[in-house]
């Protein structure tokens with residue numbers, strides 16, 4: 001029989017992402033509207049282990065839907081990777097009457113949620129990361145805002161790159177995944193997109209492409225380089241030496257994680273947060289919320305963590321065709 005849930009907790013973990021506040025707000029208000037109590041846990045699993053736990057009312061999430069970052073703060077916590085840390089986390093949940101927990105974060109955070117579920121705390125994961133690197137879902141909270149922020153910044157670099165007839169290497173985030181790079185590459189009309197999933201580290205091909213495009217009359221050469229490949233500054237030096245084309249590197253960095261969430265991030269994050277609260281109210285545990293084929297769905301965390309996701313070859317081919 002499903003365990004009856006009276007009080008749920010909510011935390012954000014790993015890198016922050018715009019839209020996390022919309023998800024927190026939705027968890028809080030959907031749970032309260034169903035008669036559950038809600039506790040906010042500050043600073044992810046670190047705050048759980050330090051018992052930084054507070055009661056949350058509907059007013060505590062007022063004026064948050066349009067804000068970037070996370071009002072609950074976030075952290076990475078090595079102690080929680082240990083069985084002792086996980087035992088302590090489950091015990092603290094029990095002591096505070098938290099019988100269900102929503103964890104907003106990425107795969108690492110879900111692995112933590114899985115451990116709490118194994119220790120009798122009902123847990124639900126909500127995918128929050130700008131990287132889009134969670135296999136069970138086509139959408140993750142923050143990706144849309146991050147690519148729009150990066151796209152605007154890259155447009156600006158492109159203006160000056162054209163004026164000076166330069167090559168510009170622009171490095172975007174994404175950890176080991178190339179989704180931000182691929183989407184920006186297409187959105188910004190980049191001449192080259194370097195993806196960790198595809199790059200063979202043959203810089204000569206890149207150099208040949210820059211020289212060929214110069215001959216075709218292109219005034220700039222925009223290279224979007226994914227963080228997973230990195231080394232943009234030294235790459236710029238090598239390219240300039242080999243091509244004679246003035247080359248600059250720009251690393252966009254953490255600006256991609258901030259800012260007011262887009263409409264899509266506000267709406268999808270709200271839906272996912274509400275969906276997670278519903279799953280807990282139904283007594284479900286060890287699930288992760290996803291978005292697939294136009295629907296909000298949920299998967300077993302063990303299954304979700306074993307899924308694979310591949311970057312679309314068709315998108316890559318289209319991006320190359322657009323760069324002639």
Ligand code: ADP
Nearest residue numbers: 014015076077080081105106107108109111112
């Ligand atoms: P993300 O959730 O974005 O993938 P991390 O991989 O940094 O980010 O994970 C966030 C936190 O989740 C870690 O600091 C740690 O506290 C917890 N965590 C990560 N992996 C595990 C694991 N295998 N078991 C338990 N907890 C984990």
Ligand code: F6P
Nearest residue numbers: 015129130131173174175227257
């Ligand atoms: O996972 C989100 C992300 O921004 C990645 O794109 C990046 O690799 C990482 O977090 C950066 O982490 P930190 O904020 O610890 O530098």
